[in-house]
Amino acid sequence: MTQDTTPNSPRTVVVTGASTGIGAATARHLAHHGWRVFAGVRKESDGDTLKAGSTGDLRPLIIDVTKPESVESAVKTVADALGGTRLGGLVNNAGIAKIGPLALQPMDEFEAHFEVNVFGLMRTSQAFIPLLGSDPDRSGPPGRIVNITSVGGRLAAPFLGAYAATKHAVEALTDSLRRELMIYGIDAIAIGPGSVKTPIWDKAEEANTDQPYANSDWAGPLKKFEEVMLGGGRTGLEPVEIGQIVQTALEDSSPKPRYAPVPNKLTNWTIPTRLPKRMLDGIFAKRFGISKPD
Template identity: 40%
Template sequence: MAKSKNILITGASTGIGYDLAKIFVANGYAVYGSVRKQKDADRLSADLGENFKPLIFDVTDYDAVDKAAADLAKEIGDAGLAGLVNNAGIAVGGPFMDMSIDEFKYQFDVNVFGLIKVTQAFLPLLGARENAPFDPGKIVQISSVAGRHGMPFMAPYSGSKHALEGITESLRKELLLFGIDVILIEPGPIKTPIWNKGASELVEEKFKGSIFYPALIKFQTKFVAKAVKNAWTSDRAAKIIFDAFEAKRSKTRYLIVPQKFMNWTVPRLMPTRTVDKFIGKAIGLLK
């Protein structure tokens, strides 16, 4: 069977998605990148050249996802996809007690249900069918350390990534039937526009009347700002993800955390309640 050199990356307009598209194009892949706006499609096509092919859809627009999958099937025929990188995502933040159900739903619509829909729609192009004429592809799920370690005021985001982790554990086993591998990428803080879309919500006007507002401000200044300052660049993270994808035998999980020992290993070795109290004391959640 032939090995495909086609790959689909969702959320390719900025951040990790953009840098991944750049790396894959440089390594001879035809990259199909999902974007939501025509102006982003035009910009990426100009930046990345003829081997980048935009697909315009929002992961929450299921009809558009189905149409993109059908159009791509017509275009690449029996060549198939070497991989699908589920990168599209948002971060919704704020105090659990003060957030509406609609805000939680929006977070899950993008990070969970949109991802499920995209995966289901493109699975046949990854080899999830009988007698596929190409080698089985690989699915890369861009999760987060937040999927295993929830910080205060990040319940919607952490919940969505925890859901993704559980889904991936099941999906990886199911897709053994077709030889399609599924791997999890768990980045810590990465310098991407998601901070502008999500972390800034922590100080929105609507939370000023919240009993949690003083702790929100401290959380932003003591944890979020520091994390962003020490974060890796998205191109550095993208290189690690590309190498993980290209590995002959990929690991099931890849942790991408700056200063891993202090930021991940030590907190994981400490009792959970000790970590809770440390964070609570630092931002004023302990009476």
């Protein structure tokens, strides 16, 4: 059962990180299904490309979640469009992922993951919460926050420690936000996809073209890991499948607190999340050739 999203004026949603991948597919899907979508991009050219491939009411929105002034400007744009009504949803999708062993990964690169994936998400959420329902002067039903996390938010793979750490944080933030924002009727929902056909892993590969860890003790395992991750990213779920789940999270009258769209779910999610950690350590070690010293 879904809530009515087709009153006299359509429900409005903001989607961050909508230039490519999950964000772009979600923005287009929601616009096609009657939502007025503000699709967050950092460049006007990305917005033009996104709008050209969409149907429905899709409006590119310039927003860099790492910059307070950019977020504030985006909020004003959306508030002006809403008039005195409430925002129907905020989909926090903007994120980065870079591969590397934690023992060697530069701290500025590690910190960048948190700046975008965690601090940017919280900056954006706090800024839009008044529009979603905490402002008593606005009318209409309260909106929902949908955070795109990852399998990595529950299962931390080697060489994606920075990314996994941020997604673990977002899982916790989502739960805390949901429990705190009940006073306004604002829901907060996590969607943790497995492998998705998205450019995020191609970007991760490009970042490693100079092979910064080629002479490290992890060179061999890293090569195997990159092959597995990039292969999964090119054969995983279609991004629009995540967009469909976002629509469910926004519209269902009783949404789940967390959705886990994962290919081959039994072997890639159900079993690994139930195995003892030491056993899972051994599986990762065997898969990527990470061996203990003699």
